[in-house]
Amino acid sequence: MNRFEIVTPLDVPHASQLLAAPHHAALAGGVDLLDLLKQGIAAPTAVVNLKGLRGMDAIEPDGRGGVRIGALVKLREVAADPLLCDRYAAVAEAAAQAATPQVRNLATVGGNLLQRPRCWYFRNPDVKCLKKGGERCYALGGLNRYHAILSGGPSFIVHPSNLAPALIAFGASVKLAGAAGERTIGLEQFFILPKADPARENVLAPGEVLVAVTIPAPAPGARSTYIEAREKQSFDWPLVSVAAMVARGGARRVSDVRVVMGAVAPIPWRSHEAEALLRGAHLDGEVAARAADAALKDAVPLSDNAYKVPIAKALVRRAILRAGGIEEPG
Amino acid sequence: MPDNRDDGQRTRVFTRRAFIKGAGAAAAITSFIGGPTPPSAGVTRAQSSPTPASGAAERLGPDAATIVLTVNGKSRKIAVEPRVTLAEALRDHLGLHGTKLVCDRGACGACTVHLDGNPVVACMMLAADARGHEIVTIEGLGAPDRMHPVQSAFVEADALQCGFCTPGMVMSVAALLSRNPAPDMGEVKRAVAGNICRCGTYPHVFKAALAAAAKMRGVKPPGERA
CATH class of the missing domain: 1.10.150.120 ([2Fe-2S]-binding domain)
Known part of the structure; x- marks a missing residue:
């Protein structure tokens, strides 16, 4: 780890000003930053400690039927929050399944959304890959069992956030504060594909601080779930994760639905194909299976990760049925 | 509270830890003489940096600075660079070797300590960031003669x-x-x-x-x- 100073800003505008300077990195929970520092992937001269900033550490009603989660709220708090557990179950479940108890006590919501990918080429200090200004993505033709099966290229990372798919399933947005003031952007639009810029995963500008996440009121009758498949059960990064939100109206038909997959694409991957198939449908196992096929129809596996396709299909089907309140037989 | 004895410093008894520490120091000196990148000057350049008053910005480091941690119910003053993790501070600066450092990436849990009563991985937190929190290590939980x-x-x-x-x-x-x-x-x-x-x-x-x-x-x- 290189030497750096820790700067504690006065307030959010001050933090923005500091972070706009070159070689300044933001510190919140610090879990991902310390990992990057220890690997030599990040080497800032100054670390801007956001932890003391006011108004960023609460989960509270947003006054319009939704909820506002400060970026400094810890994953443990998200997992245990009664309002989130009750109305936004997928969000609480995603937080509860992230990392370990000891990490959830440190890691923040903002950090979970902004963490860098887990790709072993990206995390290896000796490899100058496309994301680090190099020539190519070594997953292509290399060891790629954990890489993208959807919308990969020119980089084939998968987005590592647990929370992002669940938050996008509820149409969440993020509030960003920078030198030019504040802006609010849909979380779905916040993340960008490597086609747009392989060096980054989102549109956070230099000097911008992710202040809060706002989740609108859920659709009437909405239920949700988040499930993931891992190699190791106690804790692990997901091989595939799925967040589903299903609202059922008259005649128990699907009135509103969102299906978002994690760990399959360079961004949290919302399946408009599955949603279109489900909207207005009478939900049962067969419809859910067809939706799962639709969600993966454009999958282009790499040499070692075709196994993700059937796992993703199974999880999409299960998540839809569970969110729809249908017990799967057997 | 236990006697937070730093092995090999307060006692002259030959221990494995003291031997390894000595061997490490010898290696460091060798590299200091021969290598282009000497090890950090460490605590000798310590500067005082009090906890900031509310609303005031603070700059700490990059040289070692004096910070105060509350560990096992006691206020402990140490001089550390900002890049020192809580796990390193506990082990290398406070002699609390019960907190183990294994993966150093927050994945194994060997460095688990309590921060305000909650278990955290001490390797993924900067020591300076632990100021103002109650830290309890395994030594603070109990001792061989009065175990938890x-x-x-x-x-x-x-x-x-x-x-x-x-x-x-x-x-x-x-x-x-x-x-x-x-x-x-x-x-x-x-x-x-x-x-x-x-x-x-x-x-x-x-x-x-x-x-x-x-x-x-x-x-x-x-x-x-x-």
């Missing part, structure tokens, strides 16, 4: 082999029992999900956790005949 019930239960249930994961396991279980005095097996398993034991003593760890919970509640441990 979780520590006694680990001994009784034979819940360790090599013992390297044990302090972290004990801290995770103790944190669980402090907020949930009557956990079931699933809750115990989830509480130690972030602690890896490569000897595979998990079944005994679970048994020890349930036994400690029963003992702390004053009831007979599960499986024991009335």
Whole structure:
């Protein structure tokens, strides 16, 4: 780890000003930053400690039927929050399944959304890959069992956030504060594909601080779930994760639905194909299976990760049925 | 509170740790003479930097600066560079070697300590960031002559082999029992999900956790005949 100073800003505008300077990195929970520092992937001269900033550490009603989660709220708090557990179950479940108890006590919501990918080429200090200004993505033709099966290229990372798919399933947005003031952007639009810029995963500008996440009121009758498949059960990064939100109206038909997959694409991957198939449908196992096929129809596996396709299909089907309140037989 | 003795400093007894430390220092000096990048000047360039008044910005480092941590109920003043993690500060600056450093990436749980009562991985937190929080390490939980019930239960249930994961396991279980005095097996398993034991003593760890919970509640441990 290189030497750096820790700067504690006065307030959010001050933090923005500091972070706009070159070689300044933001510190919140610090879990991902310390990992990057220890690997030599990040080497800032100054670390801007956001932890003391006011108004960023609460989960509270947003006054319009939704909820506002400060970026400094810890994953443990998200997992245990009664309002989130009750109305936004997928969000609480995603937080509860992230990392370990000891990490959830440190890691923040903002950090979970902004963490860098887990790709072993990206995390290896000796490899100058496309994301680090190099020539190519070594997953292509290399060891790629954990890489993208959807919308990969020119980089084939998968987005590592647990929370992002669940938050996008509820149409969440993020509030960003920078030198030019504040802006609010849909979380779905916040993340960008490597086609747009392989060096980054989102549109956070230099000097911008992710202040809060706002989740609108859920659709009437909405239920949700988040499930993931891992190699190791106690804790692990997901091989595939799925967040589903299903609202059922008259005649128990699907009135509103969102299906978002994690760990399959360079961004949290919302399946408009599955949603279109489900909207207005009478939900049962067969419809859910067809939706799962639709969600993966454009999958282009790499040499070692075709196994993700059937796992993703199974999880999409299960998540839809569970969110729809249908017990799967057997 | 235990005597936080730094092995090999207060006593002249030859220990394995003192030997390894000495050998490390010798290697460091060698590299200082021969290499282009000398090790950090460390505490000799310590500067005072009081905790900021509310609303005031603070700049710390990059040289070693004096910070105060509350560890096992005591205020401890140390001089560290901002890049020093809490785990390194506890082990290398406070001599609290019960907190183990294994993966140094927050993945194994060997460095688990309590931060305001919650278990955290001390390797993934900067020491300077731990100011203002109550830190409890395995040494603060109990000592050989007055063990915490979780520590006694680990001994009784034979819940360790090599013992390297044990302090972290004990801290995770103790944190669980402090907020949930009557956990079931699933809750115990989830509480130690972030602690890896490569000897595979998990079944005994679970048994020890349930036994400690029963003992702390004053009831007979599960499986024991009335």
